Amino acid sequence: MPATLGALLANPHLGLRLLTDPGADSVALAAPIRWVATSELVDPTPYLQGGELLLTTGLRLPRGKAQVAAYVDRLLDAGVVGVGYGVGLVTATVPAALVRVAGERGLPLIEVDQPTPFIAVSKAVSDLLTAEQYAEVTRGFTGQQALTRAAVTGRAAGVVSRLAATLDGWAALLERDGQVRYASPASARPSAAAVTGELNRLRGRRHAALALVQGDSHVVVHPLTPSSGGRGFLVVGIDHAPGATDRSLINVATALLSLDLEQAKIEQTAARSAALLRLLLDGIQLTEEVLIGLGGSLLASQPLLVTAFAGEAAAIGELLRDLLTGLGDHVLAAVVDGDLIAITASRDGQDFLMRSVPDGGGVAVGTSRASRAAEVAEAIRHARQAAASARHFVPAVLDYDQIRTMSAVNLVELPALSAYTDSLLGPLDEYARASGIDLVASLGAWLEHHGQYDPAAVSLQIHRHTLRYRVQKAEALLGRDLTTADARMELWFAITARRQRLSTPANQTGR
Structure with a gap:
């Protein structure tokens, strides 16, 4: 259950009573509570960030209506979602002026009876927030697993359908020219086609997304396979602004759809590798079955040797083509955030990588190793750090383990x-x-x-x-x-x- 005033009022152990009109405050009661603050100041707003439930005993509350109105207006301007007034210490009841002004201004006002300590209210909100965060983590984890299974069994259409169901909205896969390839549910085709005019804003841009509002829907457009110039788009519509879990699921779906589109040639293989590496870098836990199903069977090998190449885009692109042509399924290689990342499972494979580095400099090489797929994300970061440091050396090759033995001056x-x-x-x-x-x-x-x-x-x-x-x-x-x-x-x-x-x-x- 979300942490809202409505959820807090429904707690039978607190005995809270809403004093303002519940009909007028129905929307306000659904606003999320970010935290509970206790203050007796006439102006507590310098110490608030917005989204708080403010608790007070009215110790310094002004008595005149104009002063009370100014107090309420300050709280509303600061983003306070409601006020809890503790009776029995300063006043036997909540002051009538505060009840009247809060009702007029639309600020929910709650009576906190004397047997209920403020700490109990704070703990109840904390429990709601913890439960909400756990629910979001669980939804994200189960959603990611469902999307990866859908990618194996249903390919692109399966990912689109599962994403729409997981987000309780609609999703569509668009071709490069804006034609709708898949939509779920089918009735979402017109909504998806309506964004075609906006796609030019994304073409040719890397790691970009577009957020729109269509009627009651918040629409997000993600380009697929940005490393190859965008070969399609994922469009998602939901009835609320996307939260962190929503964005994570959309990012996973984007990577999986990119993976599906990029097959059958070297460019497709590179994008598949990029999607897999992005999933690992984003902390997505992939089972061996899913890795094999997504074409990443190499990652099931142990140990894994990770190499990062840093240099000009042209040199990196040519090197990528050489690696994929020369090693085929024995390498997982892709450009990630400007650096070429290559993973092999044999010393011969890594020797080939080293021999492929062009003469004359221009490309710096960093190496690291991982014992299993779960350690690849950290190994990639280490290899990239080593490559960045290797630029200062001749030859420009450095293993991550060497860095800790070097003076900072050399870096x-x-x-x-x-x-x-x-x-x-x-x-x-x-x-x-x-x-x-x-x-x-x-x-x-x-x-x-x-x-x-x-x-x-x-x-x-x-x-x-x-x-x-x-x-x-x-x-x-x-x-x-x-x-x-x-x-x-x-x-x-x-x-x-x-x-x-x-x-x-x-x-x-x-x-």
């Missing part, structure tokens, strides 16, 4: 790293050029010894008072408080970067 692009260090250490470099004293080296030794002057001075072969002066001078030139961890960390990173990867005139100055 930053050299031009950006150089600009950062020069900007941060610039005042010290200027001082070195003018005085011949390398404050960077002195500061680096002091930081390396955790801010201890004696051992740092020994390493520099200078007196500790001299080092103390240099550190204080550096602090003044930099305008930073060196007693803070943030300042020390930034400076240590910059000095380490200069030592390990950069070469500047400042490094050649004497102490």
Whole structure:
């Protein structure tokens, strides 16, 4: 049962009583309660976000009608769904002015009798919210499973029919030119055809969707197989604005329909792989039977080797075609958010992937591994992170496990790293050029010894008072408080970067 005022009033254990006209408030009683707030302030609105049931004992409630009206108007403007007034502490009954103004303004007003503590009302709302969230999670999970089964047994028509039934609305699959291929129920064909004029807004756009309002229906249009330019559209109509579960089910159906349309040639195989990987990245749990039914039998193998390729779109597209041609069913490969993701189940397959990388750079490669299909989503993220970092290396190939053994300095692009260090250490470099004293080296030794002057001075072969002066001078030139961890960390990173990867005139100055 949704968390609404109507559901709360129906709880026999609370003994709540609606004081305003229930007929006039029927719509308001169906509004969702997001949370319960308790306040005795004349103006509690700065502490509200909207959707609250506000509880009060009327301790500071104004007595005049004009002031009460202003109080009610503030609550309505803040999005409060109702007020619960606790009687017996400040007043024996709910003030008549509040009852009258709330009724006039359409704000539901509830009497909370003294035996009912406010905490009981809050707990009842919390229980309703928990039950509602659980129901949504269950609906989403069962709906996803039903859609994947429909994709195996009924193909595109089955997915459209199941989606319409799950959302208690209508759904249709449109061809690229807008012709209705399937519609469920059949009476939805005219509604689906009515969106044809809007399709040009989606053609050629990746990962885009369109939301419309048709009469009493909220209509969502999703392009299918966006990687190949859009070969069809899924149109869905429901009687309310889509919630998170609705959007998730529509996204799953979009991926499954994309999968059905993309078969029989390399482009179709790539889209099938993209849909499967998207399902896994979205956290959809697919059984081995469903994986095989959707053409992803490779994912039932163990272990799985995941490779990500990052580069220009043209190079990635050519590489994708080479992989699918050379490995066929022994690779699951698709472009996901601009990166080419390839999954194999053998070392020979991954060796082929490496040999396929074009000479001359331009494509960075990251690798990771997963023991089973349930770990593929995480392995893909790891491989993409490795590919992004590999751009700074020659050759541009990096395994995710190597990252944790590397210095953070090596993961930053050299031009950006150089600009950062020069900007941060610039005042010290200027001082070195003018005085011949390398404050960077002195500061680096002091930081390396955790801010201890004696051992740092020994390493520099200078007196500790001299080092103390240099550190204080550096602090003044930099305008930073060196007693803070943030300042020390930034400076240590910059000095380490200069030592390990950069070469500047400042490094050649004497102490």
